[in-house]
Amino acid sequence: MKILREILLAMLLAGVMPAAVAGQYETIDYFVQQMIAQAIAGDDTGVQTFREQLENLSRPEAGDAAQARLPQQQGQDQFAHNRFKEALAAFRQAFIANPADPDIAAQLGSTYLRLGRLKEAERLSVYGLSLMPAHSAIWLTLGQVYGQSGDAQRAAGAFANAYRFAQDRAQLSERLRQLSGPDNAAGVRDGASQALQAMPSAARPAADSSPSPARSSAPTGASFTAAAAAPPSAPATGAPLLDSLKRGLAALGQPPTATTPAPHVDGAANGDNPGQRIYRRSIPLTCLIVTLRNGKADNLGSGLLVSTDGLILTNDHVVDRADNLTVRCGDREATASVRRRSKSPDLALLATSLKSPDSFVLNASYSQNLIGLDVFVIGNPYGLEGTFSTGVISGLREIDGVRYIQISAPISPGNSGGPVILRDGSVIGIATMRLKDGQNLNFAIAAADIVASGLFDPARMKSRSTQ
Amino acid sequence: MGDAGRMAALALAVWGAAVTPALAQDSERNRYYVQQMIELAASHDEQGVIAMQRMLEQEPRPTATDPAAAAAALQRGQAAFRQEDLNAALSAFQQASRSDPGNPDAVNYQGLIYRKLGRLTDSERALQLALALDPDRAVAWFQLAQVYGLEKDDRRALGSLANTYRYAQNPMRAEEILRNIAENETADSLRNAAVAALRLYRLPVEPAIVPPLPSNPGIVPMDAPSEPARAPRPAPTP
Numbered sequence: 001m002k003i004l005r006e007i008l009l010a011m012l013l014a015g016v017m018p019a020a021v022a023g024q025y026e027t028i029d030y031f032v033q034q035m036i037a038q039a040i041a042g043d044d045t046g047v048q049t050f051r052e053q054l055e056n057l058s059r060p061e062a063g064d065a066a067q068a069r070l071p072q073q074q075g076q077d078q079f080a081h082n083r084f085k086e087a088l089a090a091f092r093q094a095f096i097a098n099p100a101d102p103d104i105a106a107q108l109g110s111t112y113l114r115l116g117r118l119k120e121a122e123r124l125s126v127y128g129l130s131l132m133p134a135h136s137a138i139w140l141t142l143g144q145v146y147g148q149s150g151d152a153q154r155a156a157g158a159f160a161n162a163y164r165f166a167q168d169r170a171q172l173s174e175r176l177r178q179l180s181g182p183d184n185a186a187g188v189r190d191g192a193s194q195a196l197q198a199m200p201s202a203a204r205p206a207a208d209s210s211p212s213p214a215r216s217s218a219p220t221g222a223s224f225t226a227a228a229a230a231p232p233s234a235p236a237t238g239a240p241l242l243d244s245l246k247r248g249l250a251a252l253g254q255p256p257t258a259t260t261p262a263p264h265v266d267g268a269a270n271g272d273n274p275g276q277r278i279y280r281r282s283i284p285l286t287c288l289i290v291t292l293r294n295g296k297a298d299n300l301g302s303g304l305l306v307s308t309d310g311l312i313l314t315n316d317h318v319v320d321r322a323d324n325l326t327v328r329c330g331d332r333e334a335t336a337s338v339r340r341r342s343k344s345p346d347l348a349l350l351a352t353s354l355k356s357p358d359s360f361v362l363n364a365s366y367s368q369n370l371i372g373l374d375v376f377v378i379g380n381p382y383g384l385e386g387t388f389s390t391g392v393i394s395g396l397r398e399i400d401g402v403r404y405i406q407i408s409a410p411i412s413p414g415n416s417g418g419p420v421i422l423r424d425g426s427v428i429g430i431a432t433m434r435l436k437d438g439q440n441l442n443f444a445i446a447a448a449d450i451v452a453s454g455l456f457d458p459a460r461m462k463s464r465s466t467q
Numbered sequence: 468m469g470d471a472g473r474m475a476a477l478a479l480a481v482w483g484a485a486v487t488p489a490l491a492q493d494s495e496r497n498r499y500y501v502q503q504m505i506e507l508a509a510s511h512d513e514q515g516v517i518a519m520q521r522m523l524e525q526e527p528r529p530t531a532t533d534p535a536a537a538a539a540a541l542q543r544g545q546a547a548f549r550q551e552d553l554n555a556a557l558s559a560f561q562q563a564s565r566s567d568p569g570n571p572d573a574v575n576y577q578g579l580i581y582r583k584l585g586r587l588t589d590s591e592r593a594l595q596l597a598l599a600l601d602p603d604r605a606v607a608w609f610q611l612a613q614v615y616g617l618e619k620d621d622r623r624a625l626g627s628l629a630n631t632y633r634y635a636q637n638p639m640r641a642e643e644i645l646r647n648i649a650e651n652e653t654a655d656s657l658r659n660a661a662v663a664a665l666r667l668y669r670l671p672v673e674p675a676i677v678p679p680l681p682s683n684p685g686i687v688p689m690d691a692p693s694e695p696a697r698a699p700r701p702a703p704t705p
Contacts, residue, residue, distance in 0.1 A: 024638065025638060025639065060636070060637045060639075060640070061636060061637065063640075089651075092643055092646075092647055095640070095643055096640060096643055096644055096647070099637050099639060099640040099643075108643075117671065117673060119671035120646070120671050123639070123642070123670075123671070124639070127639045
């Protein structure tokens with residue numbers, strides 16, 4: 001095992017694996033929406049996971065902070081006097097000077113909101129969250145954007161995150177009470193009410209301390225209060241809040257959407273959400289494959305155990321130049337030999353001595369009903385062993401007579417040959433390729449084609465069809 | 468651009484690659500590719516733009532005759548530019564280009580200075596050369612858009628702004644710059660081009676000037692009061 005790690009490290013240092021690609025707005029928005037969906041679902045771990053994904057995106061180049069300072073101050077003055085058009089001009093100037101400052105992005109987004117320009121407010125807020133995913137004030141603005149757009153559920157999720165990341169939670173809950181007042185748009189009101197209901201009782205204000213409608217309608221600059229934002233290193237313990245949020249949503253009779261699955265009752269508390277469950281079960285069955293050529297490490301990829309007697313499925317392109325193969329599945333390591341291989345579909349079946357009480361089940365479904373289903377990918381991108389990512393089935397494609405499942409889950413070199421898993425734990429495909437210039441346009445050979453191929457051995461491998 | 472249009476553009480590109488060397492200087496061929504990038508960008512033909520970019524990138528680069536002298540001249544030019552001594556800066560950048568004709572910075576600065584001096588044709592030529600050397604240089608695309616805006620060439624201003632956004636290192640910053648132009652620029656061509664570029668990418672914008680509303684028969688003309696004139700309201704007291 002130590003040797004394998006050294007090989008991996010050497011490959012990393014030798015620059016075999018190129019650097020990751022920066023994300024664009026759509027990628028950022030995906031992670032932000034996932035943070036909202038996870039907040040609504042009461043999945044604390046999920047929120048933190050996608051927050052980390054956001055934090056791992058490459059940062060924009062730093063701007064000229066000195067040049068941005070004066071227009072930013074002017075913008076704050078104008079905003080405080082409700083001169084929002086003038087504030088917009090000033091904040092815009094500040095943003096152009098220094099687009100890497102999350103506070104400026106937050107202020108510009110908030111000004112757009114005050115001007116009723118919701119699309120711009122959303123874009124600036126989403127972008128701002130890529131700079132600082134735990135910026136409470138930006139989440140608050142985003143909640144108002146969604147609320148004013150009539151989407152109370154997303155508003156509630158964004159408000160929940162505003163609360164989660166708030167440094168001064170009393171101030172934040174006061175602001176939410178104002179937003180739940182009758183003078184606000186219905187979506188904002190409902191979203192804020194749901195978030196308030198979700199708060200731990202200790203943080204919830206007593207009934208007699210509720211502000212009067214007149215007070216709640218008074219304009220405030222709460223979106224700008226830096227005190228409401230906690231540094232990224234100070235995550236909130238959100239389980240009670242999120243449990244309450246779930247109860248609030250249930251009381252309002254709003255069913256979870258496709259992207260916000262019904263929450264497990266105590267999922268956030270014991271870490272047993274679907275992703276974690278799949279990860280725990282799948283990680284011992286997912287393999288790292290390192291190929292050797294002329295005595296040197298040459299390539300690496302992923303594979304999956306498909307039989308209890310040690311058969312591993314992977315892509316042919318992972319092993320096609322190898323003189324020797326080493327695999328590690330879970331914490332066990334072995335040499336491997338190629339049992340069968342096929343160029344089209346791009347598959348190889350390896351034989352090892354790794355007996356296992358469990359193995360993956362191939363799901364031979366292949367129909368339009370699959371599109372939209374959640375998928376989970378495990379593999380070893382760039383040698384980062386056991387990397388877990390999520391996405392959805394985006395489409396079905398047939399390329400050169402081979403059926404592929406198109407997925408949005410991120411994959412990179414090193415993922416090749418790894419399993420693409422459905423919520424029920426079955427394998428719907430094998431991660432194989434990606435569109436280089438695309439954003440998460442990735443492809444897995446459909447398990448249906450694996451089952452139909454000569455590599456499948458029904459006596460030793462399991463398959464089923466659910467669609 | 469439809470399939471037929473794309474085919475025509477590709478055919479034109481092939482023609483450009485195969486035929487123009489015999490007819491024109493390299494700079495003319497490069498100018499042709501840059502113009503194609505503008506036209507295809509204005510048509511929102513991403514593949515076409517990338518195809519032209521690749522053609523430019525495959526062009527042989529002029530080699531520097533004296534890199535040290537070029538670097539020194541470039542520094543002198545930047546210092547003069549900061550002092551707003553445009554003629555001295557221009558002279559230094561021209562010298563930098565002579566010593567290193569493949570340096571995009573030197574010609575990019577020349578394009579900027581020519582525009583500031585009002586020499587739009589020279590500015591366009593210099594910026595096109597900068598883009599031929601470095602086709603994904605967003606700042607040069609932006610400056611070229613300004614030149615076309617001043618020349619009231621709406622279409623080419625649009626294509627250049629679209630490429631500004633396409634190649635921007637920070638697309639959100641570029642988006643905000645475009646919105647700023649779309650809402651505040653006084654030159655009609657550039658303002659209209661910015662609005663069109665934002666719409667091309669389906670980005671939100673609130674144009675400063677909106678088309679006139681259709682006439683509403685319910686509105687009574689000012690000179691035909693429908694009810695007796697009232698006494699003016701008193702002004703509010705401070």
